[in-house]
Amino acid sequence: MIAELLPDAVASAWRRDDTEPVTLFPEEAAAVARAVVGRRREFATVRLCARLALRRLGLPETPLPPGTRGEPRWPHGVAGSMTHCAGYRAAALARTTDVLSIGIDAEPAAPLPEGVLEGVALPGEQHRLETLTARTPEVPWDRLLFSAKESVFKTWYPLTRRELGFDEASIDFERTPSPAGPGPQPSAHTGTFTARLLVPGPVTGGVRRDHFTGRWLVREGVVLTAIALSR
Structure with missing residues (x-):
């Protein structure tokens, strides 16, 4: 997958x-x-x-x-x-x-344990997750946010050899719309995400990277996120 x-x-x-x-x-x-x-x-x-x-x-x-x-x-x-x-x-x-760098993460497609989201999400992210959950409650958006931040860190670390806190990147999600029409709800959900770095990003090829973009997928009980930072 x-x-x-x-x-x-x-x-x-x-x-x-x-x-x-x-x-x-x-x-x-x-x-x-x-x-x-x-x-x-x-x-x-x-x-x-x-x-x-x-x-x-x-x-x-x-x-x-x-x-x-x-x-x-x-x-x-x-x-x-x-x-x-x-x-x-x-x-x-x-x-x-x-x-240049790759970050992937897999998580179970279930909500985060109680109290974890507050340590992972910025206030603006929590507000966006509430909106996303109201629109598509089948997606565990809090777990997806955690996974995306793990992928961000895995992309960041090889380029900087420095830690990156959960509060040092802000994630925005986009969901790929499902085909319109009658029938059961889709068994998979997918989309893209953008991670805006809130600290100076790595410099590669003379260019400072201030954001990473990635893709996500929820299917068969698993949340997946991935970033491939191309040259």
Whole structure:
């Protein structure tokens, strides 16, 4: 599903569960040696997804140990992002000659726990979510906002190596209208989003990036968001 949100230059792969056997590189295995079984399994599956994406780019498999903040260490010349949640794991990669940075995120398609939204959303965002919820209550807009901000951070961090708070980006959503006519409600919802950075953005190619644009999808119990920052 993640491929639907990304340009052709980005290779991706996804899995619904951790049933496929995966042999980790020693560096990868060491990173989760003390983790619980569930964490080790999702860690392995998401790296399987990354290896499949590397192959689709014509690149060899390589160890992908986590960095200081948990971010994957990609091979030279590769930009990428990983995500995992209950029922979904995915990785998306591209050559840096095509894409500067990628951010993807998956979340369960359910409302955020009580009290979380206030720590994630700016006042203006909360007001916009109320309007969106009134129009399309089938979409868990609060969870979608959380996911979009995760994708923003994953795009931001490789370019800056600095933290980005939830209150340092403001998200606006657009929903793609469903075809008009009689019949049941659509089983999927999709659209685009714009993230306006409220702090100085990264400078790439001599240009300061003050906003990121991405796409979103809600389908089969999963919320997905993705940003691919092209050159």
